Amino acid sequence: MEPSLRRTASSLCGNCTASLRRQFLARNVGRSWMPAALHLHHHVRALHATTPSQSKRASPTLGSGKAVRDFTSSAKLEAGAGAAAKQTEQAPLRLSEDDLFHPFSSSPVPEFRRRAAFMKQHAYCPHPDHQHTKVPTIAPKPEDAAATGGSLAPAHVDFECPDCGMPVYCSKDHWMDDYENHLKICDTLRQINEDDHDLRSGRVFKEANLPGQQMEEAMVNMTNWDTLMYTRDFDAVDSDRGMRQITRLLTYPITVGSILHELSPYSIKQGERLTVEGLKSFSGEALRYNLHPGKSGRGAGVNQLRPEPPPVRIFVLGARAESSLPRATWLQLAYLFPESKFHLILIGPESMANRDDEFPLPERTPSNPFGAIVEDRISHRMKISTIVDYYHTIHQTGHFAPYDPYFDCFVLFHPGLGHPASSHEWEETLPQLLETKVPIISTGYTQFDLERDVEWVKQKSKGEFDVLLEPGENTFRSLRWDLNDMDPQDISCGNWGVWAFRGKRYVLHLMGSMLGISRIANP
Incomplete structure (x- = not known):
């Protein structure tokens, strides 16, 4: 935004400022970086993984480099956002708002079919009859703290739950037998499924238009x-x-x-x-x-200048x-x-x-x-x-x-x-x-x-x-x-x-420091 317009915006109310800001944003700038940045979501554990094999695993979907570069380059911001908007406008809408749930293995998006294959190769069935294969990621129950699992050998997941669309158990029998435990996370898994498909739906992410500088008169409420x-x-x-x-x-x-x-x-x-x-x-x-x-003593005049920290x-x-x-x-x-x-x-x-x-x-x-x-x-x-x-x-x-x-x-x-x-x-x-x-x-x-x-x-x-x-x-x-x-x-x-x-900071008593005593004990 030009300096004159920025000065004008500082004297407007919040709604007028937002309207003025939207006029100077690229029309669909949300398309250019919001999905690309959020493509990190299902590989967050890979990025934050603690084993070298996970942290260095290549991801075919993490193509956020170009989007971030265009967004952070001050010289090419407008050109990059405009080009990305034009490119996105030409892309068809693949998934509608009421068509976001798809089982991973039969998803219309190839990326999720690859994810389903990856999960079936690396994830293990959580049924208690199988032996444990990893350190628990949730606090174990006291009665299960020393348990090592059942007598069956570990088995990879293969059966997809029809309610959440995720491969979660090695077979339908184990899914039905442990269905009560699966219900605790089934709704959340379905939500993850729909949110993931939403990122690839091709819709305009209007929520990605972030506000600019806060007006001095406006107080921020950080309750939630x-x-x-x-x-x-x-x-x-x-x-x-x-x-x-x-x-x-x-x-x-x-x-x-x-x-x-x-x-x-x-x-x-x-x-x-x-x-x-x-x-x-x-x-x-x-x-x-x-x-x-504090703002006291500061102003636009030369005699009101104050050093900045x-x-x-x-x-x-x-x-x-x-x-x-x-x-x-x-x-x-x-x-x-x-x-x-x-x-x-x-x-x-x-x-x-x-x-x-x-x-x-x-x-x-x-x-x-x-x-x-x-x-x-x-x-x-x-x-x-x-x-x-x-x-x-x-x-x-x-x-x-x-x-x-x-x-x-x-x-x-x-x-x-x-x-x-x-x-x-x-x-x-x-x-x-x-x-x-x-x-x-x-x-x-x-x-x-x-x-x-x-x-x-x-x-x-x-x-x-x-x-x-x-x-x-x-x-x-x-x-x-x-x-x-x-x-x-x-x-x-x-x-x-x-x-x-x-x-920890140790504050020495004045008399104690003079006597060379680090701490003074009360009698």
């Missing part, structure tokens, strides 16, 4: 998804399926913003999970102080699918804090997964020792850097030191801290994170996944950490459910739970 989208002036989403699709993308930036914002739904009130140490870190003394600077650095460690999000999605985080600037740093060996077609990795030079890809023209208030390396190797060099609790924050999206296959990758990193005394926000796929991570941190840190946000369900979790193709019983959603912690 509905109040947030209303006060942020999102286009109305008139279906539950549309809400599930858009929240699958927005859960990453909004989860971070909901914890750091001064109007956060997490407070120190009883039952709202924020601890006293969390109040100190997020509100009283650190991040929120700089994310919501440096950007708030958000380190996303173990970045995978979130690094492929359209940059307009990440900008929603910056719009929640109109007076602050952000530097989003995506770090991890898989941070460029499925983005190989965008651009080659730069060479490592003295000025760019880790070959970082820097996207600094996304917005004047946000810069994104991507580093394909392990964080603990970067930390040892002091590249980002010193760390400041007033301007830094670590975020771990589904890190698998306590997962048996990935916990070893975090053993060296965890002490380094606690050493910085910077807040660490961590999420989990399920309640079991989150509790397992919390327990692992307690065991490895030996109590040298303070909980800032008690573990629990995330207010801004994805409303869309995801399926693990390796195990149809493993159902999860993006950022289901969230908690926060940091390294």
